[in-house]
Amino acid sequence: MATVTSYGQRLGNRVAVGMIILALIVFLAPIAWIGATAFKPRNLATTVPPTIFFAPEVSPFVKLFTKRVQLKPNEKVDYESAPWWERIVLDGGERISRTGRGEVQLSGYPSRFLNSLIVAITSTFLAVAMGTITAYGFSRFKVKGEADWLFFILSTRMLPPVVVAIPMFLMYRAVGLNDTHLGLIILYTAFNVSFAVWLMKGFIDEIPREYEEAALVDGYTRMEAFFKIVLPEAATGIAATAVFCFITAWNEYAFALIMTNRRAQTAPPFIPSQVGSGLPDWTVIASGTALFLLPVAIFTFLLRNHLLRGMSFGAIRK
Amino acid sequence: MAEIRLENVQKYFGAVHVIREVSLTVKDREFCVLLGPSGCGKTTTLRAIAGLEEVSEGRILINGKPVQNLHASDRDIAFVFQLYALYPHLTVFENLAFPLRATRIPDAEVRKSVTSVAESIGITHLLKLRPGALSGGDMQRVAIGRALVRRPKALLMDEPIGALDAKLREQMRTELKRLHLENGSTSIYVTHDQVEAMSLADTVVVMHDGVLQQVGSPSDVYLRPANLFVAQFIGSPVMNIADAQLRDEAGKASVLVHGAAFEVPREVLAAVSSRQVKDMALGIRPEGVLISHEETAGARSVSVHLIQPYGPFDIVDLNVGSQTLRARTPSGFASGKGQQVWARLDTTQAHFFDKSSGVSLGLRLG
Numbered sequence: 001m002a003t004v005t006s007y008g009q010r011l012g013n014r015v016a017v018g019m020i021i022l023a024l025i026v027f028l029a030p031i032a033w034i035g036a037t038a039f040k041p042r043n044l045a046t047t048v049p050p051t052i053f054f055a056p057e058v059s060p061f062v063k064l065f066t067k068r069v070q071l072k073p074n075e076k077v078d079y080e081s082a083p084w085w086e087r088i089v090l091d092g093g094e095r096i097s098r099t100g101r102g103e104v105q106l107s108g109y110p111s112r113f114l115n116s117l118i119v120a121i122t123s124t125f126l127a128v129a130m131g132t133i134t135a136y137g138f139s140r141f142k143v144k145g146e147a148d149w150l151f152f153i154l155s156t157r158m159l160p161p162v163v164v165a166i167p168m169f170l171m172y173r174a175v176g177l178n179d180t181h182l183g184l185i186i187l188y189t190a191f192n193v194s195f196a197v198w199l200m201k202g203f204i205d206e207i208p209r210e211y212e213e214a215a216l217v218d219g220y221t222r223m224e225a226f227f228k229i230v231l232p233e234a235a236t237g238i239a240a241t242a243v244f245c246f247i248t249a250w251n252e253y254a255f256a257l258i259m260t261n262r263r264a265q266t267a268p269p270f271i272p273s274q275v276g277s278g279l280p281d282w283t284v285i286a287s288g289t290a291l292f293l294l295p296v297a298i299f300t301f302l303l304r305n306h307l308l309r310g311m312s313f314g315a316i317r318k
Numbered sequence: 319m320a321e322i323r324l325e326n327v328q329k330y331f332g333a334v335h336v337i338r339e340v341s342l343t344v345k346d347r348e349f350c351v352l353l354g355p356s357g358c359g360k361t362t363t364l365r366a367i368a369g370l371e372e373v374s375e376g377r378i379l380i381n382g383k384p385v386q387n388l389h390a391s392d393r394d395i396a397f398v399f400q401l402y403a404l405y406p407h408l409t410v411f412e413n414l415a416f417p418l419r420a421t422r423i424p425d426a427e428v429r430k431s432v433t434s435v436a437e438s439i440g441i442t443h444l445l446k447l448r449p450g451a452l453s454g455g456d457m458q459r460v461a462i463g464r465a466l467v468r469r470p471k472a473l474l475m476d477e478p479i480g481a482l483d484a485k486l487r488e489q490m491r492t493e494l495k496r497l498h499l500e501n502g503s504t505s506i507y508v509t510h511d512q513v514e515a516m517s518l519a520d521t522v523v524v525m526h527d528g529v530l531q532q533v534g535s536p537s538d539v540y541l542r543p544a545n546l547f548v549a550q551f552i553g554s555p556v557m558n559i560a561d562a563q564l565r566d567e568a569g570k571a572s573v574l575v576h577g578a579a580f581e582v583p584r585e586v587l588a589a590v591s592s593r594q595v596k597d598m599a600l601g602i603r604p605e606g607v608l609i610s611h612e613e614t615a616g617a618r619s620v621s622v623h624l625i626q627p628y629g630p631f632d633i634v635d636l637n638v639g640s641q642t643l644r645a646r647t648p649s650g651f652a653s654g655k656g657q658q659v660w661a662r663l664d665t666t667q668a669h670f671f672d673k674s675s676g677v678s679l680g681l682r683l684g
Contacts (some may be wrong), residue, residue, distance in 0.1 A: 024385075141422065200475075200632055208401065208403065210399045210401060210403035211403050211405060212398060213368075213370050213390070213397070213399070213403070214397065214403040214405075214464075215416070216369070216370065216389070216390040217368050217369070217370070217390045217391070217393070217395060217396060217397040217466075217474075218391070218396070218416060218417035218420055218468065219390060219391045219417060219420035219421060219468070220391055220420050221396075224420075229405060232407040233405075235407075265436070
């Protein structure tokens with residue numbers, strides 16, 4: 001790192017730090033709002049100015065995980081005999097729905113969350129696996145019309161995906177992939193695979209061929225060399241690609257909204273759908289969003305070392 | 319251990335003809351060095367033997383068996399790459415064990431082989447490290463160890479010490495020679511450094527433009543270069559090459575070099591005229607240009623143009639006719655530019671070439 005000496009440099013440094021802090025505030029404010037609102041009592045969620053100090057509650061999460069219905073005008077709630085966690089959500093004209101035998105029903109959120117995990121993890125795995133093998137082929141073998149093929153692969157990203165939403169919906173309905181996990185997995189894999197090919201090609205190009213050639217002369221087949229040498233060497237690239245693919249698949253909203261409604265619905269279209277049922281309870285939406293942010297945060301955190309190396313990949317001569 | 323034979327090997331990269339009809343036999347236990355300028359096809363030849371490059375035509379035989387259609391993994395040959403190609407994600411031990419793990423060898427045996435190789439190349443203290451933590455010399459030792467650990471039929475090396483600094487190169491050269499003597503594996507070594515080639519090789523193979531120029535012992539290629547290319551490529555400082563005409567005047571034979579006449583034995587006349595050469599070139603190494611301060615028989619007076627001190631000797635450029643001639647002298651022999659000295663040619667060190675084909679006439683005098 002260069003030592004900062006002159007006045008101009010010091011000023012420039014401060015301006016840069018100021019800009020970074022400003023950018024951080026802009027980017028982190030929504031996350032702070034989500035985090036805070038997820039623990040607020042409902043009546044403090046939408047105050048102006050926002051309430052900063054409050055006694056945190058778990059009621060938003062309880063509401064998130066339970067099925068709620070609006071009370072009809074003449075219905076009464078047996079408030080006294082309800083358990084504690086039911087009592088804390090018996091506000092604003094809502095109650096927890098129960099069957100005749102008094103069982104509490106789970107809301108749709110856990111299964112939507114699970115759907116999100118299934119779809120995002122499977123499609124990320126498929127996209128990265130296919131992308132890595134394809135990139136390896138392009139990187140190591142003479143492919144006729146290589147540049148054209150690569151451009152074709154990239155061109156699948158040039159169209160805004162929503163443009164094809166209606167035809168995709170009709171096709172999916174025709175083949176029965178509507179509202180299935182497989183349908184979404186295929187869709188997200190298709191989105192991500194072109195991106196994965198391009199990203200992985202850059203990483204694999206950087207791995208010297210001599211590594212594999214050394215393995216080849218040492219008695220390994222091309223496949224063994226790929227698994228024993230290329231994959232470990234490309235770990236950084238695979239991690240970076242996986243994070244990007246996972247985020248794309250995890251956050252996808254438009255297609256999930258159109259293609260699914262119940263069985264295979266993912267969390268993104270589910271969370272806002274809660275706005276429409278009764279009065280919008282922002283605390284529930286915030287708690288749902290907060291939980292939804294966690295897997296990406298954890299995944300990225302686990303792979304952070306690879307990612308940092310991945311970001312600077314190619315910038316540093318080894 | 320094995321004998322390696324190339325028979326009329328040809329290789330094209332698209333329209334580029336990189337190996338042209340190369341035929342070569344490397345005997346069992348021989349240390350053969352492919353020497354040539356960059357782009358001469360020596361590395362491609364080596365890679366073809368290893369199976370990393372397919373040949374377009376011709377046969378490659380190991381112990382008499384054609385292998386040109388076998389995969390690299392089926393040829394039982396080891397390859398040392400210029401940039402080591404050690405796997406960064408494995409420790410030195412695992413790098414050394416890697417070739418053994420390709421076959422199902424019990425762990426205890428792997429351990430034994432790795433330890434014994436590590437001992438012979440002196441890297442036992444490095445086994446637990448990763449390649450990133452090693453110096454260039456140690457990395458190359460590990461790379462060579464990885465090649466030897468399997469006891470392959472042959473050891474191919476592609477400029478294995480070219481990336482090291484000069485001092486380390488010299489040390490590794492000695493080590494390579496010792497390892498070859500101890501292991502005695504058939505070795506083919508590619509380099510563009512003639513010092514490496516001369517000091518390591520049993521046989522030097524000089525290549526240029528994909529064509530074998532000369533195959534011979536180090537002293538062969540130095541003392542009896544087959545053509546002008548070999549003559550100029552081998553030897554440092556470079557051999558003097560000049561257009562030469564023979565003259566026969568007053569019973570004395572002489573050769574005109576850059577327009578200046580030097581006396582030569584009469585037998586040259588007959589030998590050259592019998593070959594019917596149109597234009598001739600004379601090649602003489604700097605040590606074949608003898609200079610003295612006093613007049614000697616057959617010497618002519620020349621002036622010093624430039625002095626380059628090398629340490630143990632000086633290289634002195636002499637004004638001869640319209641050009642210069644390099645001579646090797648003891649250090650400090652010539653005092654400065656413009657000094658008059660006497661120079662003659664040691665005809666026993668002279669080489670005569672057919673200028674149009676570049677081929678040596680094979681004349682040896684004295």
